[in-house]
Amino acid sequence: MSRIPSKIGKYEIEDKIAEGGMGAVFKGTHPTLDRPVVLKKLMMSTNEHLIERFRREAKIMMEFSNENIVRVYDHFKNASAYYIVQELVDGKSVDVILKKERYLRYDEALYIFYYACKALDYAHKNQVVHRDIKPANILVSKGGEIKLVDFGIAQSDEEEESLTKEGMALGTPSYMAPEQYDDSRNVTFKADIYSLGIMLYEMVTGKKPYPGKMNPDTLMKIHKGKFVPPRKINPTLPSGINWYIRKCIQAKPQKRAASVSLLLSKLEKWFQSTDIERIKNDLIRIVNDQERVPHKSVRKNKVFKWYTLVVLLFLISAGGYYLYSTGFHYRTIFASRYGGFHLTQKIASPLNPIENYRIETIVFKDAGGRISDEKAKTLLYGVDKKLDDGSIMIQSPDVFLPPGSYWLKTSINEKVYWQNIFIPPFSNAFMNLKPAPVMTFVLDWPVEKPKPLNLQMDVRSRYDGRNLNDYALLTVEINHQFVPLDDLEQKLMTGKSYNFKVEVEGYYPQIYDLGIKIHQDQLILNPRMIPKEGFIRLKSSQDLSASLKILIDDKDVIIPGGLSSEMISTSELTGLKKIPLTPGTYTFEFQAGKIHKTKDVTIRIGEETVLTLELNTEKKKINNLLIKE
Numbered sequence: 001m002s003r004i005p006s007k008i009g010k011y012e013i014e015d016k017i018a019e020g021g022m023g024a025v026f027k028g029t030h031p032t033l034d035r036p037v038v039l040k041k042l043m044m045s046t047n048e049h050l051i052e053r054f055r056r057e058a059k060i061m062m063e064f065s066n067e068n069i070v071r072v073y074d075h076f077k078n079a080s081a082y083y084i085v086q087e088l089v090d091g092k093s094v095d096v097i098l099k100k101e102r103y104l105r106y107d108e109a110l111y112i113f114y115y116a117c118k119a120l121d122y123a124h125k126n127q128v129v130h131r132d133i134k135p136a137n138i139l140v141s142k143g144g145e146i147k148l149v150d151f152g153i154a155q156s157d158e159e160e161e162s163l164t165k166e167g168m169a170l171g172t173p174s175y176m177a178p179e180q181y182d183d184s185r186n187v188t189f190k191a192d193i194y195s196l197g198i199m200l201y202e203m204v205t206g207k208k209p210y211p212g213k214m215n216p217d218t219l220m221k222i223h224k225g226k227f228v229p230p231r232k233i234n235p236t237l238p239s240g241i242n243w244y245i246r247k248c249i250q251a252k253p254q255k256r257a258a259s260v261s262l263l264l265s266k267l268e269k270w271f272q273s274t275d276i277e278r279i280k281n282d283l284i285r286i287v288n289d290q291e292r293v294p295h296k297s298v299r300k301n302k303v304f305k306w307y308t309l310v311v312l313l314f315l316i317s318a319g320g321y322y323l324y325s326t327g328f329h330y331r332t333i334f335a336s337r338y339g340g341f342h343l344t345q346k347i348a349s350p351l352n353p354i355e356n357y358r359i360e361t362i363v364f365k366d367a368g369g370r371i372s373d374e375k376a377k378t379l380l381y382g383v384d385k386k387l388d389d390g391s392i393m394i395q396s397p398d399v400f401l402p403p404g405s406y407w408l409k410t411s412i413n414e415k416v417y418w419q420n421i422f423i424p425p426f427s428n429a430f431m432n433l434k435p436a437p438v439m440t441f442v443l444d445w446p447v448e449k450p451k452p453l454n455l456q457m458d459v460r461s462r463y464d465g466r467n468l469n470d471y472a473l474l475t476v477e478i479n480h481q482f483v484p485l486d487d488l489e490q491k492l493m494t495g496k497s498y499n500f501k502v503e504v505e506g507y508y509p510q511i512y513d514l515g516i517k518i519h520q521d522q523l524i525l526n527p528r529m530i531p532k533e534g535f536i537r538l539k540s541s542q543d544l545s546a547s548l549k550i551l552i553d554d555k556d557v558i559i560p561g562g563l564s565s566e567m568i569s570t571s572e573l574t575g576l577k578k579i580p581l582t583p584g585t586y587t588f589e590f591q592a593g594k595i596h597k598t599k600d601v602t603i604r605i606g607e608e609t610v611l612t613l614e615l616n617t618e619k620k621k622i623n624n625l626l627i628k629e
Contacts, residue, residue, distance in 0.1 A: 008041075012031070024041045026041065027088065041081050041083055051082060061086070070149040093137070095134070103205055104203050109200060112203065113200050113203070117263050124259070129192055130151060131192070132150060133175060135203070138199070142287050176191070194253075201245050205233040206233075244263065244266075248263075330426070331436045336426070337425065338403070339403045340398055341438055343440075345442060347392050348495070349517050354383045362377075362378050364376065365407075371407045390515070402423075406421055419441075423439070448519055451493065453493060453516060457502070460526075462528035472529075474501070475501045497513070499512070504529050507530060535607070535609065537578035538574070538576055541614070544574040545574045548574050548613070550588065551570065582603070585602045586601050590613070599611070
């Protein structure tokens, strides 16, 4: 570590807190306030965008005055570096606390969440979006204060355009909202609300909702908004915690909380019935590396005995109903006189939507090897759950009947299945102390087997409908490589997913990501190939925008070439901009006053054609137009 300077600017330096390739962090003393401060140093040789963000962080935070946002006192340039002088928070960041504690009690997490919300509510009302909310940017002081820090990539209404380009992603990936991956420049305060939810989830579970590397699978889960409910990871959490997490972690911004103020209004009600001082003291002990004081309850409860009585009555009623509905009495008290079963069936490649699986099973008594007219039970059920691999699981309710032989008639849509079963008693003993399990019978429906996949293809140009079949190459992705169909060692089979790619020279490739169900043995691809574009641009020493009108094939609005789908006005050419066109020959008509001239221009793939135009004027009237390619 390099030598520690005794003074930087007007600030006496006491210690160096940290050092890196782009700068350092020092502990110093404010000369007039006589209080400890932090000096953040950024070397001038650093990327100019980082320097500008450094300056802007200081500007934003110097205008802030909020007890839950770290105060910035000064910023200046000294020698070959820039400095920000800010309040020293003697404590720990939440990420450091989580590394030691793994996760926090839910009330401690909500305490931190509440003050982080207060800080963000202030920032949002001042038209600033933080864009990097995470545990590392939330500080807990040794006195229990919560402070938000690091507005280095914050977005304000001013000066944003030069620092963040459209489509640029800024932030910490594990905490970023889905829209922030696509375009950090145009995110709103709802991106901060999303990050708040991620942080709360991590504080109460010790895990991020989307753990692991930021690969395509993780990004797909983030965009779909699928994550493990926090109470599955930490069953001790109260159900109310889900409300805050669900209000924040929504893939679509419009489904998130309307504002941080909404979260605060609910949190304030929670604060009124909570021992805040106890929570604060617990956090103080954590930050000071002391053991928490054990406690039995987080909530104030003046009517504990009455509440307990009500809960007990409810539990007794609910427990009785649960035991009855699960056949507890059949499986224990009457174990020698009853048996039980349920029906199950896994369908690997369902042919119909889930809601179309309406199943009826009628249980008939056996009459000496024949089906009796007497119905013992009628069951109505459907799909129990859908599995990650796309298959579905069907399961009937549990059935409890006297031991013996029975016949099952199961109807599903247009099909009927019959099978006979024998139900033994749960036990030969008079009574079971431990509930006996019910039997499982598989419905044994015929399973459709994979078939060879027959593939047909008709490839044409989207531009003019030209038949391209003789020039097309069709490949399929096998082990992360696209292989021509003719080179495959094995036939393609139904019941799988495939990536197909269609390529024609001079055209953009078309990729099909398809899931083929087990009964779908005919695949027809009709790709309409998009030609790669060429470009046209005008060149002139004069201003053409006011005096020149351009038509391309008699049109002033045209379909562009390439992948763009937005119509283009030919007037863009008068501004000397280049526009993309599908390769081919076009008739350009130029109108300037009474002068009309036409020129046939051939556009070629990947090439830029430049037309030089000069207007000859006399007495402010155009009397000639020169066109040169």
